[in-house]
Every structure is written in structure tokens, then in C-alpha cells.
Amino acid sequence: MSSERSTIIRHAGTVVVGQLAVMAFGITDTLVAGHFADTALAALAVASATYVTVHISLMGILQALLPVWAELQGAQRHAEVGPSVRQALYLCAITSILGMWALLCPGPLLNWTQVPLDLQADVRSYLTIVALGLPASLLFRLYGTLNQSLGKPKLVTWVQVGALIVKIPLSIILVLGIPGFLQPMGLAGCAWATLAVTLMMISLALWLLRRQDFYTPYRIWAPMEKPNAVILLHFLRLGLPSGLAIGVEVTSFTLMSLFIARLGVVATASHQIAANMAAVLYMIPLSLSIASSSRVSYWMGAGQIHRARQSLRTGLSLVLLMSLSLAALMGWQHQTIAQLYTQSPDVAVLAGNLLLWLMLYHLADAVQVFCVFTLRCYGITVLPLITYTLSLWGLGLAGGYAVAYGASFDVPGLTWLTPQSPLTFWQTGSLALYITAGVLLPVLWRAAYRHPLR
DSSP states (O other), X not given: XXXXXXXXXXXXXXXXXXXXXXXXXXXXXXXXXXXXXXXXXXHHHHHXXXXXXXXXXXXXXXXXXXXXXXXXXXXXXXXXXXXXXXHHHHHHHHHHHHHHHHHHOOHHHHHHTTOOHHHHHXXXXXXXXXXXHHHHHHHHHHHHHHHHHTTOTHHHHHHHHHHHHHHHHHHHHHHHOBTTXXXXXXXXXXXXXXXXXXXXXXXXXXXXXXXXXXXGGGTTTSOOOOOOHHHHHHHHHHHHHHHHHHHHHHHHHHHHHHHHGGGOHHHHHHHHHHHHHHHHHHHHHHHHHHHHHHXXXXXXXXXXXXHHHHHXXXXXXXXXXHHHHHHHHHHHTHHHHHHHXXXXXXXXXXXXXXXXXXXXXXXXXXXXXXXXXXXXXXXXXXXXXXXHIIXXXXXXXXXXXXXXXXXOOOOTTOTTSOTTSTHHXXXXXHHHHHHHHHHHHHHHHHHHHHOOOO
């Protein structure tokens, strides 16, 4: 048990460092764009939300392949990993084409969300540039998923941290320029810097795949086979519902921000503080879920179902321990954390109240993301999509909107909700996540303890 716990913690710790490095890409762009112009910052908010929605949804399709390769690793069928990865390249090509089309043709989305015309030119320019790097970014996600499934996340994290070291000065130089040498590029500079580091990351990944002896048994560099319909359909059955579920999760959060914006500057600023903390906290259970799903699939591939169950229990206990600890810390220091973000007393007070709700939100969020990732080990991907759609879009988002902007609200048993406040969306969102976790956790346990030996 202690050995399995140590393995999951090491794996998750490495993953979380890489995830935080990638998050820092966006933080860097926000800070630099804000120093350039308010309009650049506003355009970045729209452009990055669009890019993240498309990018993360497509990444989810590829990330869902982790159990496939982890099982092959556990079964010691190393030579089968290479052909499977090469088949995944076809899936990566399809997702790249779809993603580039969405980013290069954002007009309908920009018009539907009523983005001001004076921002649309910068938004379109940003999306056009980052669209060029989308295939490389998705390829790198495929590389990351492969390494996580094989228990070698460090080879991914080193590249991500190195990219951040390059990204920070490059964004500053391209956005703000160098007097007498380079003209400021504004928001486009953020996009060009992102494109440059993305190409750098995939180049390093390919170099590692070619040069590291660790990959030799997997025959990664053998000639490409023709598309295998059976394998690709299996990948789609795993990946498509997973990608759509992540899309529902991301868009529910994005649309929450847009709806809250109608409540004014104080509400929007307070929500941004809570959303930023939620994103940082989410990295911990996400990384533990990735590590745990890798170990569960590894032991399933090895035919040791009892060890897979042990990994499942260990991973869940770690998620619960960490989420409870972080939630308690959040509740203890909620007002101090809020004041670190802002000098406005009104924003600090409201943000502090939102952070109290984030305590409850994070606990359910941690459990449900663990369930979603480990359910993939048992081939269960459609149920999370259905649950996400009904709970996050239905109860969390639509319910929050109805309470926040309804003419009147007096439903017995739900009088604790707070109309005309960003608190409403965090309250209904928390309720939606608890329902999601309540649905998925019993299904996960049933799948784990009734799964036959193979």
C-alpha cells in the first residue's frame, strides 16, 4: 500500500508541476497584455476563452487514450504500444483539422456572444496565429499522454517548465517591443510567443522520442500502418465522449463568467478571483486522477485486479485528503487570499464569500474528476458526458441563470440560494458537482469490484 501511494504521489507531483507551468503561460500573457493596453487585455480574455474551449476539448479526446497504453505497459506488450500510438496519429490529425477550422472561423461565435467590433480584429488575429500551432500542441498532448501511461511524466514536465522559461521573456519582448529595435506587436505578440514555444515543445518531444533508449522497446519509429477502423473506432468510443464531457465542463465555466459579467464590475472581479483559485486548486486532484488512472490501468493490463482496486482506493483517499486540506486552508484564510488579489474593499468582501463557497465546490470537483478519469479505465465514458450535460449545463448553469436573473425566486428548500449575485452560480455549480460525484462514484465502485479478471 505504501509503495503504491508513493508511486501515485511521485507521478502526480511531477504532473502538477507541468500543469502549473502550462497555466503560467496564460498568466504571463494576461500580465503582459494588461501592461500593453486595456483593449489588448479585453481581447485576450475573449480570444483565450475561445482557444481554451477548443483546445482542451480536443485534448480530452487524446488524453482518454491513457488507459489503452497503460494496460499494454502492464501486460508487458511493449511492441504493441508503437502501432497503437501511430494509429492515434490519425485521430490527432482529425482533431487538428477540426480545431483549426473552429479557430480560423470564429465569426459566428463572436457575433453570438456580441463581442464588440473594436475587439474582434485583435481576437481574430490571435486565433489565426495560435491555430497554426494547434497540430503541434495536440501532438505534444499525445506525447504527454503516452509518457503518463508509461509512468514517465518527468519527460513531459521538463519540456513544459523549459517552455515556460522561454515563454515569459519572449512574450514581454514581442508584446511590448524593444525601443529602437522591435516594434510592439500587442496581443499578436502573445500569440506568436505561444506558437514559438509550442513548436519548441513538440520538437523537444520528438527529439526525446528518437534519442531516449527508454522508448526503444515500444517501436515508436516503425513505418506508419494504414488506418485500422477497429482501433480507431475504439479510440473514438473512449475519446469522443471524454472530449465532449470536458467541453461541457469548460464551457459551463466560461459561460458562467459571461453571465456574471452582467452583474457589474465588482461581481466580475470577485468571480475572477474565485475562478483563478478554483483553477489552481483543480490541478491537485487532476494530477492525482491522471496518476491513479495510469496505475489502475497498468495493474488491469497485468491481470492483477486486486492491485488495480488497491490503486483506486489509494488514489481516492489521496484526493479526499488533499481536497479536504486545501478546502480547510481556503476557509481559514479566505479573506486574506481575497485581499491579496485586490485593493477594493467591496471586491475583497464579495470574493471572500465566494471563496467560502469554493471550499464546498472544490471537494465535489475533486471527487468527480477522479471518477471521470478512473471510469475511463473501465471503458465508461458516455455516462460522465450525460451527467455533465444534465448537471453542469442544466442545474449549474441554467439553474444559476434562472435564480440570478429570474423575476422572482421562492422555491421551497432552495431559499438558501442568493439571487442577483455571483454567489448564485457558485451555489448551483456546487450542487451540480455534488450530484455528479454522487452519480459517478457508485458507478466507479461497481465497475471496479465487478470487473472480471482478464
